[in-house]
Amino acid sequence: MRDEVDELVEAWARERPDLDLAPVEVFSRISRLARHLDLARRKAFADHDIETWEFDVLAALRRAGAPYELSPGxxxxxxxxxxxxxxxxxxxxxxxxxxxxxxxxxxxxxxxVRLTREGGAAVDGAFEALLEAEATLVAALPAGERERLGALLRELMRPFS
Known part of the structure; x- marks a missing residue:
């Protein structure tokens, strides 16, 4: 199945046959996928009346465990x-x-900074909605392929860790 990146790569190959376009095939797809994921995240969060930045802070507090508090640092x-x-x-x-x-x-x-009961409910609801949206995005991949993709993306992230 072809996608818009295939067309983009073909056009570049025609115009610049001297270049290795393999990175474009990977990173153009990651970039486009990131845009779709950002839209799904925004919708999941908006449905729970929080912004993306609010989710980031609330989720950090929630992941900290009881009593769900962290220093500003x-x-x-x-x-x-x-x-x-x-x-x-x-x-x-x-x-x-x-x-x-x-x-x-x-x-x-x-x-x-401590998460309130309202903050906990908001972040939990938004996280559940986000997981549902993300599960839909990866549903076409069998479990083994999802694990393989996760491992490959981890390798791509290694220079930034």
Whole structure:
């Protein structure tokens, strides 16, 4: 079955037969798939009244385990944003009642960000919807092929780890 990347590669091969286009076949498909996944993520999150950035913070807190709290510094590392961005995000999540700011009992100057019951419900619902959407996207692949694809993508990610 042909796709739009096949057409793109054929056009480049015609115009630049001197180039190895194998990377284009892989990364153009990954790029297009990423766009489809981003749309599926946005829909899953919107159905639960949260934005993608909100999910990232709430999910980091949820994955931390009970009592579902992290320091702002740890949230920075989990979500790969700047401290100014994180402060803004936590402020907005506090205003929505999805997280609370608490004093850090181990550091008088520090604070902890804790997931509220509402935040937990929002992130759990959004994560379930995301898993359903992602399962639909990979449904055409048998389980063994999904595992193989995951392993291959892990290898592609290795230089960035």
């Amino acid at each position: 740890r949230l920075l590392r989990e979500t790969l944003v700047t401290s100014g961005t994180m402060t803004n995000r936590v402020d907005r999540l506090v205003a929505r009642g999805l997280v609370d700011r608490l004093p850090d009992p181990h550091d008088r100057r520090g604070v902890l």
